[in-house]
Amino acid sequence: MLVHKVYADELTKMDLDLSISSARLHDVGKITISDTILNKPGKLTDEEYTIMKTHAAEGERIIDQIVSRTGDAEFLHNAKLFAGYHHERWDGKGYPHGLMGNEIPLQGRILAIVDVYDALVSVRPYKKPFTAEEAVNIIMESAGKHLDPIIAEVFYKVRDQFAAVKV
Numbered sequence: 414m415l416v417h418k419v420y421a422d423e424l425t426k427m428d429l430d431l432s433i434s435s436a437r438l439h440d441v442g443k444i445t446i447s448d449t450i451l452n453k454p455g456k457l458t459d460e461e462y463t464i465m466k467t468h469a470a471e472g473e474r475i476i477d478q479i480v481s482r483t484g485d486a487e488f489l490h491n492a493k494l495f496a497g498y499h500h501e502r503w504d505g506k507g508y509p510h511g512l513m514g515n516e517i518p519l520q521g522r523i524l525a526i527v528d529v530y531d532a533l534v535s536v537r538p539y540k541k542p543f544t545a546e547e548a549v550n551i552i553m554e555s556a557g558k559h560l561d562p563i564i565a566e567v568f569y570k571v572r573d574q575f576a577a578v579k580v
Contacts, residue, residue, distance in 0.1 A: 419567050423519050428487060432520065435492035439499050439524055442472030454538045470509040472496030494520035499528050502559045514561075522561040526552060526568050529560065530575055545576035 498521025
């Protein structure tokens with residue numbers, strides 16, 4: 414049941430359980446990135462960041478290879494959308510395609526918020542975790558710039574569920 418009726422038409426056409434499972438492949442492209450870059454304790458250089466950004470397109474490429482060997486399936490279609498579009502930005506300044514607003518597939522817009530939240534509240538080699546409250550504030554400040562403002566509003570309404578699960 415779609416409680417908030419946000420993007421209801423699109424979501425009712427999706428197999429949500431399948432989509433959630435396929436979202437786990439969103440960073441599959443990181444297998445092409447050196448561990449030296451992935452685990453660097455400090456800020457990435459411009460060159461390292463350029464390399465890191467390739468993981469989204471690499472994820473699409475990897476999933477395309479799987480599709481060509483196994484046949485197209487809804488699971489892989491969704492996985493490709495999650496992998497390829499979760500770093501697009503609402504304002505068009507994201508990567509790898511530079512899409513903006515509703516040009517970004519819904520899967521990418523949804524996962525962008527989940528991915529940002531997870532990155533903020535998790536320990537990383539280069540940073541300490543933010544509190545759930547700090548992460549929510551950062552996400553809401555990013556609404557309409559980095560993140561879909563409508564999905565951000567839904568996120569805000571269910572923020573306590575995110576904190577409880579700790580993505």
